[in-house]
Amino acid sequence: MKKTAVHYQGIIKPEEDNPLAVMVFSEQDFSKRIVVGEVYKATYFAVLIITKGSMIVKHNLREFWVKENSLFFIMPSTVYEFSDISQDFKVQGCVFSIDYLSQTGVVLSTPSVVEVMTGAYQPYYAINVEETKLLLNLYEVLKKALAEEQAVAFIGELKKYSFLSLFYHSASIYARYNVSYKVKLNxxxxxxxxxxxxxxxxxxxxxxxxxxxxxxxxxxxxxxxxxxxxxxxxxxxxxxxxxxxxxxxxxxxxxxxxxxxxxxxxxxxxxxxxxxxxxxxxxxxxxxxxxx
CATH class of the missing domain: 1.10.10.60 (Homeodomain-like)
Structure with missing residues (x-):
């Protein structure tokens, strides 16, 4: 795999002047902001859906080879180093803050949600094709909702519930895969x-x-x-x-x-x-x- 070489100032994040914002991104946004070999400390949550290619990333010093049809979670206050990204790498995802989660009514005191949001086990999960398609469909719904004009009826609700659908489906995959992961721990x-x-x-x-x-x-x-x-x-x-x-x-x-x-x-x-x-x-x- 050939390494990319682009300049980047920080992990993908919502607009500086709107900490409650949620945004979606694709590989074009990702490649503009990530420099291979650099070390970053995340300040926002992000859910990455990898659809093609691969990357090697260290999460709190543990190295993961993230490949096609997989889900990767970015957690705040966690250190990441992207050491290799393939030229055909494709990713879609969304990024959001703790304030946005609170605004949408996600109960952060719920153990399962806390576990997901603190990266209690691992951040990377290989998923099947059907799960990938479902998450991509939800991503597209959220992307469309975020692009709508503010004058559209119920736009706030459309954005909120589109986000929550993607969030909870991702969290559900995290929880389901971790059932077997926990059992396998020696x-x-x-x-x-x-x-x-x-x-x-x-x-x-x-x-x-x-x-x-x-x-x-x-x-x-x-x-x-x-x-x-x-x-x-x-x-x-x-x-x-x-x-x-x-x-x-x-x-x-x-x-x-x-x-x-x-x-x-x-x-x-x-x-x-x-x-x-x-x-x-x-x-x-x-x-x-x-x-x-």
Whole structure:
């Protein structure tokens, strides 16, 4: 697969001046906004329906090969890296905020909805052709509703219920596929998922393997062994990867100086941080910032 090379400022999102908005997008919008190899932190929810081609994407450090006839969920406050996108890649989807969900009356306290919206298990699901067709039909209905003039009778209701239909059908697929996914989890998989959840929450302040092992009630050696068997990577490599991804995101924020980035990541000083960053990337934080 050949990598694309386009400029992008952030994950696809509704209009800046309308946080309650919902919007639809296609591969043209996607390709304009995604740079292969860049790291992004989502601020909105999105549902992606992949209809052709494939992409390789890391979600909280776990890598997924997303292929034709599949569903992919983007979750707020989650880190993504798109490492490969095929030239024939085609995708349709919608993006929305937590405020929009609340406005439509989705009950976020419902356990099943919370599970879907927090990405409790995995974000990627291979679906069958019939499910793909259904979701695409619902996407088209929503797209048409969003394009209607405000003067159309019941336009608010048309937009709302078109969105909810696509949302709940996607959530239903998520829940149904996760029934079997939960049952299949073995101890190694449980430890891996538990570790990655902890890492996404604590990587800024904790870089010790001992900390994560203690939280999971296992020894550091056992945790590393389980991760190595399941992913081919060590606990330390996951931790380093999370810190570097977080560092790159913070370095892109020009309101923070490098000393503040180091402090945010719990380094003793910016020199220690710079040494760590260069060890794992080959360049200094200043060089990274200058290039981005």
């Amino acid at each position: 101890r190694r998989e449980e430890l891996t998922i538990g570790f990655l959840r902890l890492l996404s929450k604590h990587y800024k302040e904790e870089r010790s393997v001992q900390f994560y092992a203690d939280q999971l009630f296992v020894t550091p050696k056992h945790l590393t062994q389980m991760l190595k068997e399941g992913t081919g990577r060590t606990t330390g490599s996951f931790i380093d990867r999370a810190v570097i991804v977080g560092a790159k995101l913070l370095l892109k924020d020009r309101s923070l100086n490098i000393a503040q980035v180091a402090q945010e990541l719990n380094f003793t000083d910016q020199f220690t941080f710079a040494k760590y960053f260069k060890k794992h990337t080959g360049i200094t934080p200043s060089q990274f910032r200058a290039d981005h």
